[in-house]
Structures are given as structure tokens and as C-alpha cells.
Amino acid sequence: MSILKVSIRQIKAARALVGWSQDDLAGKSGVSSPTIKRLEAADGELGGRADTGAALVAALEKGGVEFIPENGGGAGVRLAKRAKKAK
Template sequence: MSIPKVSIRQIKAARALLGWSQEDLAAAAGVSIPTIKRLEACDGALGGRADTGTKILDALHTGGVEFLGENGGGQGVRLRKAAH
């Protein structure tokens, strides 16, 4: 089962924006390091169990990342603006 509209490339880009290793993401999401490694070894849509994908996306969102959907310019990620 795939988590719609979020790609593995977006996950990797989100980690890079946050300066997180695979280990950091695993800890933040409450999933195992081998799970992160296995998911990131693939390309395409974020796969795996839906609850695992939700944990990963929630952790990255809590870290400050926004996922950008396909809007004619392509999928992407960005850091949220800090609230002032």
C-alpha cells in the first residue's frame, strides 16, 4: 500500500533539509532504522504500512517540513516559515 502523493525522493529531501540521518528519522517517527533503510532503498511513492508512513510524515512535519504536491511545477518539500 502506498501513501498517496509523497515520494521517497521527497522523504530524502525532507531529511536533508532538516539535517536528519536515517537514524534521526527512525527515532523521531518511532520506527526501526531497517524500516527507514528499506523504504528509502526504493523509488517512487512512499510504500509500506499506512501507519508507518503516517508516523514518518508526522515526524517530518513536526520537524518543520511541508510536502508540496504536484501543481504543475512538480512535487517538492520546503521548510515551514517560523511563526513570529
């Protein structure tokens, strides 16, 4: 299983899609606000420790975001489909 590489821009876009501030992401991921601020001040691939990136991605995925890997059309993010509730 390969590890998904995400960019800072994907993290920012994912936060915007779910309407979270950096502090919201910190609370939901367990990563400190100063760390998120520092990571988001850069550009390019998400840096820092692998477990930090994994915690950010997991929190955003749990919040309803799907990360789209580079597949010829460009990496990105989108809101994940919600399962339809049974009637």
C-alpha cells in the same frame, strides 16, 4: 480529506533539509531504522503500510518541513515558515 502521497525522494529531501540521519528519523517517528533504510532503498512513491508513511511525514512536518503536493509545478518539500515571536 485526501491523503497526501509522498515519494521516497521527498522523504530523503525532507531529511536533508532538517539535517536528520535515518536513525534520527527513526527516533522521532517511531519507525525502525531498518524499515526506513528499506523504504529509502527503493524509488517512486513511498511504499509500506499507510501508518508507517504517516508517522514519517508527521515527524518531518513536526521537524519543520512542509510537503508540497503535485500541483502542476511538481511535488516537493520546503522548510515551513516559522511563526514570528512577539516582541
